[in-house]
Amino acid sequence: MVNLESHVKIIGMDTNISNVDSEPIKYVSYLRHRRQSVWQIWIPVGVGSLLILGAAVIMILPVTGVDTGVDVSHWADASLIWMILPLLFLAIVVTLFLIGLIILTAKILKLIPQYTVIGQHYAALISATVQFWSKRIAKPLIVIKSHLASMNALFTSLLGRSK
Secondary structure (H helix, E strand, O other): OOOOOOOOOOOOOOOOOOOOOOOOOOOOOHHHHHHHHHHHHHHHHHHHHHHHHHHHHHHHEEEEEEEOOOOHHHHHHHHHHHHHHHHHHHHHHHHHHHHHHHHHHHHHHHHHHHHHHHHHHHHHHHOOOHHHHHHHHHHHHHHHHHHHHHHHHHHHHHOOOOO
């Protein structure tokens, strides 16, 4: 028998860490991106935040009793206007839609009499055809029933029997 065992020798790995700076290379495009992100993102966000914060302070100070020269009712009126504007826009859209429906209905009402006359003509034609065929189908039954009734009347008068 052959022994098929294999031996593996693991050699310990020495890790060589290079002393390369982890700081990225500052390309011109990277520096331009950083400068633009500051001017196009961070400064407008900061200025907008300061304006909102200032407006909040100006609105809160008169409520606390500090005289700022700003009347709170003016700010309340302005905020009410801004709350009503979207609803006003929606009301205008709905009004325009309803005006369009009214105009469309008026045009349809002008067209309807022409087509109702045609519809009445075809309805009368169908009614006449139905009456013609119903009379034609019922005529033999009526003739048979009338002959039976006349024979019944004849026999009743001859025999003298009454119901």
